[in-house]
Amino acid sequence: MKPNNDAIKKRYDRIAPYFDGMEAVMEGLFFKSWRKRLWDRVDGHHILEVGVGTGKNFDYYPKDARITGIDFSEKMLSEAKRKRGRKQVSVELDLMDVQSLYFADNSFDTVIASFVFCSVPAPIKGLKELYRVCKPGGQVLLLEHVLSSNPVIAGAMNLLNPIVVTLVGANINRQTVKNVQACPFSSVRVDEHSSDIIKLIEARK
Template structure:
């Protein structure tokens, strides 16, 4: 049985105070540069960040944009609130699940997520919600780790996935590019700088 949102939320609530420390090495070596590349592609004035977590993207927010950021973990959001106040970041933070967004259709110029869909129980449902709230002609930017195209490494990732999900609630074997292409976006492009397991996906509504 796949974990539901409540089970995954509890896992993120549990690790929230230690989350930045847990990922510090990977953040410094890899994720930080990818976040910069992803946020450099943001367009428009009204931006939605889905899965804000502890606020790791605050340093990359465009200065002149109106930004709303959500997370489904109350404890992770609490960390983000503290960081927002400490850094004086201009962002509205809300507790919300990507699978059921409380925003009107066609609300945002850009919807952006970084390392989020690994933790969404129903990735397709989450993508449909992201598509719904994005304005016509707007863009969805996804920075995600995905299953490897190497059969041997993919087999290892599939083998380890239940353990990783049980510990932190994140799947390491998602095929997010395929899921995005299955949605109704007019175009889907994978940044040429993407690696085998980290993909920067640009989708246009």
């Protein structure tokens, strides 16, 4: 049985105080440079970050932008609020599920997420919500880890996935590029520097 929203929320609530420490090595070695590349692509003034987590992207926010950050884990959001205070970041933080956003259609110039859709129970439903709240001509930017195209590595990822989901609520075998392509975006492009497993995806409405 696939875990539901409540089960995944509880897992993220449980690990929230330790989350930054758990990912510190990978963050320093790999993710920081990818986050910078992701945020360097942002267009427009009004930005929504979904799955803000503990606020790992705060350092990359563009100056003078109007930014809203959401997360469905109350404890992760609490960590982000503390970090917002320490870093003096200008961002509105709200408790919200990406699968059911409270925002009106065509609200944001850019909608952005990093390593989020591995944890969304109904990823295509969530992606269609990003499409809905993005302005016409606006962009959806995603940084995601996906299932390897190498059959051997993919087999190992599929085998390990239930364990990872049980521990932290994240899937390591999602095919997020295909999921984005299944949505009604006018264009979907994968950054040429993307690796086999880490993909930077830019979709236009």
